[in-house]
Amino acid sequence: MNDHDTLERFLEADPRDVGCDEAMSVLHIYVDLVAAGLDAADRYPGVAAHLAGCGPCGVDFAGLLAAVTSEPD
Amino acid sequence: MTGLELDDVAHQAADDAMLAILAKLTEFRGESRFTTWAYRFVILEVSSKLGRHYWRNPPVPLDAVQWERLPDRLGLDPQQHAETTGIIAEIRHVVDTELTAHQRRVFIAIVVDGIPLNALADKLGLQRNAIYQVIFDARRKLRRALVASGYLEERGVRQL
Numbered sequence: 001m002n003d004h005d006t007l008e009r010f011l012e013a014d015p016r017d018v019g020c021d022e023a024m025s026v027l028h029i030y031v032d033l034v035a036a037g038l039d040a041a042d043r044y045p046g047v048a049a050h051l052a053g054c055g056p057c058g059v060d061f062a063g064l065l066a067a068v069t070s071e072p073d
Numbered sequence: 074m075t076g077l078e079l080d081d082v083a084h085q086a087a088d089d090a091m092l093a094i095l096a097k098l099t100e101f102r103g104e105s106r107f108t109t110w111a112y113r114f115v116i117l118e119v120s121s122k123l124g125r126h127y128w129r130n131p132p133v134p135l136d137a138v139q140w141e142r143l144p145d146r147l148g149l150d151p152q153q154h155a156e157t158t159g160i161i162a163e164i165r166h167v168v169d170t171e172l173t174a175h176q177r178r179v180f181i182a183i184v185v186d187g188i189p190l191n192a193l194a195d196k197l198g199l200q201r202n203a204i205y206q207v208i209f210d211a212r213r214k215l216r217r218a219l220v221a222s223g224y225l226e227e228r229g230v231r232q233l
Binding site for chain 2: 021
């Protein structure tokens, strides 16, 4: 990692990014795909781009995934 | 946040999430497990509550405008003083000349002062997406400017 990695990550603006509203509207579907080991990013590339670029939505994704994967069977 | 304060926020989030779930119950279309759909409301309520909670004792107030902290936030090397100074000057120029007053306030709060996005959304009475779009658009403008000024290459940073 060089000294510009943080700047590069900050400036990343993926044109596929669907934004917070659309990402959150399908978050439950996306999370179930991930939890099932399926390629959610392939089905929802715009959501994957958003979760990579939006810190708060990324945290919500991680939290929901943790909640559903920690459920007792 | 710990102890009773944490419990209080958790209970409020749970109560509000339950109300949201009951209100939206007829909209569940079976595209995911029901529990995943329902947990989503809990997660979103927690995010919202934490954003509001930030202002009880904010480590950084709104409009603090801490430009001096930006090099550290962006991981710029203090040893490369001339380059860091140039990049920050270019960012300030874009912020001053290409953003509206509202966009400038949002950018400075989130990027320069490091205020959490959910907290700013709560303070300004805006949706999270409205804040995010300001930052997203600013990123593109900043990249264009930093490429034009020679600090960045089209894909990556020019190594000096």
